Amino acid sequence: MDKPLVLYGAGGNLTKAYKKFAEEGRLPVCICDSNASKIDTTICIDGKFPPLKILQLDNIGKLYQNAEFFVTPKPPARFEIMQNLIDSGIPKEKIINYEPFIKGLHCEYLKNELIYTGETLDICCADSAYDVKIPQVRIAEGMNYEDMVTAIHSMRKKTLYDLSSNKGCCINCPKLEEGYYPVTNSLKKFTFAEIFHCQFRCIYCNARLLPTSQLPYKQRKDTTKKALEFAKYLKSVQIINKDTIIVFVNGEISINPLLHEITKVFMDYPCLFLTNAEVYSNEIAKILDKGRSYINVSLDSGTAETFEKIKGKSCFDKVCENIKRYSMHGKVSLKYILLEDINDNEEDISKFLIFAKDINASVSLSRDYSNDHTKAYVKNQKTLAAIDYFKNTCSQEKIHFHFDSYFN
Ligand code: SF4
Numbered sequence: 001m002d003k004p005l006v007l008y009g010a011g012g013n014l015t016k017a018y019k020k021f022a023e024e025g026r027l028p029v030c031i032c033d034s035n036a037s038k039i040d041t042t043i044c045i046d047g048k049f050p051p052l053k054i055l056q057l058d059n060i061g062k063l064y065q066n067a068e069f070f071v072t073p074k075p076p077a078r079f080e081i082m083q084n085l086i087d088s089g090i091p092k093e094k095i096i097n098y099e100p101f102i103k104g105l106h107c108e109y110l111k112n113e114l115i116y117t118g119e120t121l122d123i124c125c126a127d128s129a130y131d132v133k134i135p136q137v138r139i140a141e142g143m144n145y146e147d148m149v150t151a152i153h154s155m156r157k158k159t160l161y162d163l164s165s166n167k168g169c170c171i172n173c174p175k176l177e178e179g180y181y182p183v184t185n186s187l188k189k190f191t192f193a194e195i196f197h198c199q200f201r202c203i204y205c206n207a208r209l210l211p212t213s214q215l216p217y218k219q220r221k222d223t224t225k226k227a228l229e230f231a232k233y234l235k236s237v238q239i240i241n242k243d244t245i246i247v248f249v250n251g252e253i254s255i256n257p258l259l260h261e262i263t264k265v266f267m268d269y270p271c272l273f274l275t276n277a278e279v280y281s282n283e284i285a286k287i288l289d290k291g292r293s294y295i296n297v298s299l300d301s302g303t304a305e306t307f308e309k310i311k312g313k314s315c316f317d318k319v320c321e322n323i324k325r326y327s328m329h330g331k332v333s334l335k336y337i338l339l340e341d342i343n344d345n346e347e348d349i350s351k352f353l354i355f356a357k358d359i360n361a362s363v364s365l366s367r368d369y370s371n372d373h374t375k376a377y378v379k380n381q382k383t384l385a386a387i388d389y390f391k392n393t394c395s396q397e398k399i400h401f402h403f404d405s406y407f408n
């Protein structure tokens with residue numbers, strides 16, 4: 001017979017968890033919560049299931065011996081609750097959705113992300129935004145896939161060990177935060193970076209400065225091939241799982257000769273294509289049709305003149321037309337990299353936002369990371385005013401807005 005089931009957390013995910021167990025024919029005996037104002041109140045899921053009382057943890061032990069807990073909130077709150085349950089004497093075997101986690105100084109990238117650059121396997125690209133050295137493995141001659149995975153594990157382990165003693169390469173990174181993090185081998189994000197050439201010459205593009213940019217065409221094609229073979233290996237050992245987001249950056253994916261093969265391998269995965277959208281790709285549109293993927297275009301302008309100044313190409317209308325076509329297949333996100341005295345003006349910003357609204361795209365604001373890090377912080381009054389104008393217009397026009405992850 002099933003042990004008494006307690007759902008911990010009377011918040012947003014309660015209904016979903018309740019229904020999951022109800023479908024399995026296992027109804028909870030009560031809800032547990034730490035919020036004093038909810039204790040001893042009753043809750044009736046969807047108004048049709050039997051009412052359930054919300055109890056505090058101490059009472060559950062007395063009323064339901066041997067109870068099993070399902071913690072409803074998402075991480076990191078989930079891990080904090082699990083830690084509290086364990087500290088209160090509940091063994092982890094009695095927490096149905098227990099998964100290993102750690103508490104400490106950490107960042108969202110350290111455990112979850114991997115960037116294949118051709119020469120290295122990187123954890124993040126924080127070095128493009130801050131004055132830090134990122135955790136990284138250099139791909140040495142003769143290294144096979146197992147060696148690469150072992151090297152990544154050791155590098156992560158060492159970084160975490162160093163952090164626990166307040167030292168190591170990450171220590172001055174603004175992204176570090178004290179918190180709860182999952183301990184998992186699978187990746188949240190795998191990025192193909194700097195793997196092929198691009199027909200644009202954006203004034204801020206640091207991809208052109210990387211060593212692989214100088215490689216001849218064939219060698220670059222081989223780099224893509226190697227990245228793809230490595231990704232397939234990570235898939236076979238479950239480090240890439242069905243929810244891992246596959247990202248394509250630093251090189252134009254729509255003109256990559258291996259695009260057909262890439263899209264075949266990752267058709268059912270959530271993919272993020274950073275594209276300049278000069279070339280419309282039916283292969284990318286097909287993935288967007290699946291509903292899990294999206295494209296991100298740094299349009300950076302609202303007028304053809306500014307676009308040409310920034311991108312080094314005169315094809316604003318064509319790019320907008322292609323973005324519009326993609327938006328009929330799936331989600332589009334448009335980026336605006338703010339450049340002092342180039343696009344920090346109301347005309348470009350307002351036209352950019354009108355276009356975004358028209359195709360129901362979300363927008364993000366970023367800054368130029370190719371400059372000296374200290375110079376790149378936005379200090380100029382005109383540019384600061386442009387940020388305000390951008391944000392306020394988004395909020396008035398109800399356009400989904402965020403700053404990019406390394407924006408200061
Ligand atoms: S702490 Fe900073 S440098 Fe270290 S992995 Fe996270 S983002 Fe990268």
Ligand code: SF4
Nearest residue numbers: 198200202205251276
């Ligand atoms: S479109 Fe992207 S990859 Fe190409 S030059 Fe511009 S920023 Fe670099």
